[in-house]
Amino acid sequence: xxxxQGTFSYLPxxxxxxxxxxxxxxxxxxxxxxxxxxxxxxPRNVLWDMWGLPMFxxxxxxxxxxxxxxxxxxxxxxxxxVTAYDASLGRQTTALSFIVNRPASEPGFRLDRQxxxxxxxxxxxxxxxxxxxxxxxxxxxxxxxxx
Amino acid sequence: MSEPGFAxxxxxxxAANGAPEPEPAGPEPLAPDDTVELSExxxxxxxxxxxxxxxxxxxxxxxxxxxxxxxxxxxxxxxxRQRYGLTSSRPSLxxxxxxxxxxxxxxxxxxxxxxxxxxxxxxxxxxxSVTRDDLVGQxxxxxxxxxxxxxxxxxxxxxLIDEAYYLYRPENERDYGQEAIEILLQFMEANRExxxxxxxxxxDRMDVFFRSNPGMASRVAHHIDFxxxxxxxxxxxxxxxxxxxxxxxxxxxxxAFREYVDLRMHQPRxxxxxxxxxxxxxxxxRQARRLVAAGGRIGREDLMSISDADVRASxxxxxxxxxxxPDRRAAAGTG
Numbered sequence: 506x507x508x509x510q511g512t513f514s515y516l517p518x519x520x521x522x523x524x525x526x527x528x529x530x531x532x533x534x535x536x537x538x539x540x541x542x543x544x545x546x547x548p549r550n551v552l553w554d555m556w557g558l559p560m561f562x563x564x565x566x567x568x569x570x571x572x573x574x575x576x577x578x579x580x581x582x583x584x585x586x587v588t589a590y591d592a593s594l595g596r597q598t599t600a601l602s603f604i605v606n607r608p609a610s611e612p613g614f615r616l617d618r619q620x621x622x623x624x625x626x627x628x629x630x631x632x633x634x635x636x637x638x639x640x641x642x643x644x645x646x647x648x649x650x651x652x
Numbered sequence: 653m654s655e656p657g658f659a660x661x662x663x664x665x666x667a668a669n670g671a672p673e674p675e676p677a678g679p680e681p682l683a684p685d686d687t688v689e690l691s692e693x694x695x696x697x698x699x700x701x702x703x704x705x706x707x708x709x710x711x712x713x714x715x716x717x718x719x720x721x722x723x724x725x726x727x728x729x730x731x732x733r734q735r736y737g738l739t740s741s742r743p744s745l746x747x748x749x750x751x752x753x754x755x756x757x758x759x760x761x762x763x764x765x766x767x768x769x770x771x772x773x774x775x776x777x778x779x780x781s782v783t784r785d786d787l788v789g790q791x792x793x794x795x796x797x798x799x800x801x802x803x804x805x806x807x808x809x810x811x812l813i814d815e816a817y818y819l820y821r822p823e824n825e826r827d828y829g830q831e832a833i834e835i836l837l838q839f840m841e842a843n844r845e846x847x848x849x850x851x852x853x854x855x856d857r858m859d860v861f862f863r864s865n866p867g868m869a870s871r872v873a874h875h876i877d878f879x880x881x882x883x884x885x886x887x888x889x890x891x892x893x894x895x896x897x898x899x900x901x902x903x904x905x906x907x908a909f910r911e912y913v914d915l916r917m918h919q920p921r922x923x924x925x926x927x928x929x930x931x932x933x934x935x936x937x938r939q940a941r942r943l944v945a946a947g948g949r950i951g952r953e954d955l956m957s958i959s960d961a962d963v964r965a966s967x968x969x970x971x972x973x974x975x976x977x978p979d980r981r982a983a984a985g986t987g
Contacts, residue, residue, distance in 0.1 A: 557797070564776045565808020567846035639695075 506613030508546050511586060511602040524573065524587065524605050529566035530651045531589035537561045542585045546611065546632050559590060571606055582608045582643040590613050596636045608634075608643035664878045684733045694733070699724055702770055706763065710890065712885040716760055718878050720767065727771045744873045745773065746840055748816075748862075750855035751878025752978040754926030757852040760878075767808035768848060775846075776808035784818040787832040794845065799835045807846045816851035817861035839865050881924050886913050890928050894958075903959035909935075916968050931966070938962040943952065 509515055519527070531538050532639050539559035543550060545601040556576040560568060571627065585606035586601050612633035634642040667841025682688065689694055705726060707717055723745065730740040746769065749757040762779050782802055789795035803811065813819070819836075821827040842847050851858070851872065862869035881889065887910060894901065901909060912931065916922055939962045943950060 558801075560804060563804050563807065564778045565846065567775070567843070568804035568807040571807070571843065571846075 506611055507582065508604070508607065508611055510548065510584075512603055513603045518607070519587060519603070519605065521570065523571050523635045525566045527601070527603065528569035528573075528589075531587075532563060532566060532569070534589070534591070534600070535593070536589035536591050538569045539588050539590065540561065540569075540576045540585065542576055542580050542606075543576060543633065544580075544583045544639055545606075546634055547583065547615075547630060553584075553586065553590055556585070577606045581606070584608070610643070662974075676690055681737060684736065686736075688732065693728070696728055698742065699728055699772075701769070702767065706767065709763070710760065711888045712755060712881050713760070713878060716756075718876060719874060720764075724767075724771055725873075727773055731772075740844055744844050746872045747848070747850045747873045747874040747876060747877055748858065749850060749852040749878060750858045750954045752854070752880050753880035753925060754928075755880065755923060756923030757878055758972055760814065761810065761812045761850045761852060764888065765847070767935060768810070769917050774809055774848065778806075778809035779812060780809060781812045781814060783814050784829065787813070787819065787836070788828045790828075792828075795831045796835055796950045799832045800839075803836070803839050803843075806849075807843065810850055812850045812852060815853045817857040820861055820864055822864060830856035833865055833868065837871060840871050840907075852860070883914055883917065885909070886917070886924070889925050890932065891930060894931055897936075898956060899939075900957050901956055901963075902959050905958050905963050908960040908963040909966075912963055912966060912968055919968065922930070934966065939963050 507515060513519060513527075525630035528538055539561040540556040541553035542556055543553040544558070556579075557572060563569065573585065573587060583606065584604060586602055586604045589601040591598060615631040617629045617631050619629065621627050637644075661706070676932070703721055706720060723743075726743060730743075733740045747764075749761060751757055758781070761781075765774065765777040765779040767777075769775040780802065786802055787795070787799045806956040813836075819833055821829055826957045836849070849872075851868075853861070855877065890909065890913070909931075914926060915926070918930070935958050939958050940961075942962060943954065
């Protein structure tokens, strides 16, 4: 199951050129570009690990691509995203965030139902990938994830 | 990863050796037996315009101008080669500027960014000027992120490392400067397309620096030596500076100033154009003091003109050959 989080996630995965163009756009807007990664695919997992510090005063997208490439090499089987933070007064929030790397196989989620009091049903999402400890998820073929 | 067209580009050898990047669509490609009129090329025209501007703006510096012209010509030829479908690898443009103080190393480096941007070699052409303390950290593990940060900031433009030899301190083997040099070397090689590194400094110390870092010497393709200015060039520079500040030398002052420069050139601690700029600043001070002391009605012409008295009041005219100012010479004589 293909994770869709952030901008452009319903589009085909961006090529390096397209990523570079997006980073250049963010830089031209004066946004601080950062690279983040995670291997927890849960949709409510919003705080990903940071790959280095945000790049506050770069002029060219090549610097951003340099970090994206470095992060991909270090974590080829993780989700990697680029975020751009708009620090202008009144906004002060993430202006753009898109996935630039994803594991080769994404096993997806299981829906868990829990019987609660008064026959109420509670639902929760269970990521198959999260059955393994962090750092060992998404290894090679994704074998062992039942479905 | 079922369909290749929809897949994320994967890191590793497959991505590196994958399909070549599509060339940006330039002017129409040429057939092998076509010829082009070089001077009619749009880029060639803009190029010669820019180079003429560069020549006008900088006085003297013949070897620098020659090298800049060579680089510009190469970039133009490369672009034409591309249109014929010939291979053209991007030349490495890391440079080293050596020369005496005040010969315009930093000024030329500033212009280099804009020039290479115009030539289409650099995407942004911004100049990031750093010295040792911007690159070298204060404790273990501090240097690498600091250096990388600076390098990332300079990507797409020019990184000017002023007095680069301070990076290497042979007397202290635990100095973090060596670490900064190693990162610099690796980055210079790997990101040649995105970054031009210019090392600037005095020639003799730069030689020592390169001797102890042979990797650096071989990665810097262009070693450009900035010659000292001659008397005539210094006078031209002075004219340019005065013109920019909207001052004028009276004919008598002009002669006096020529004498001044001639004397100053042979004194110690002469810093070429920088000394000229300082001399002009001091002449402006003396002119202002003269005008205020004289009082009375003055006009635009008085405010603009510098008289020969303003020039001759300089202590350069009565300093002894060792360059000591007269008052201190007297003190040394008596005590």
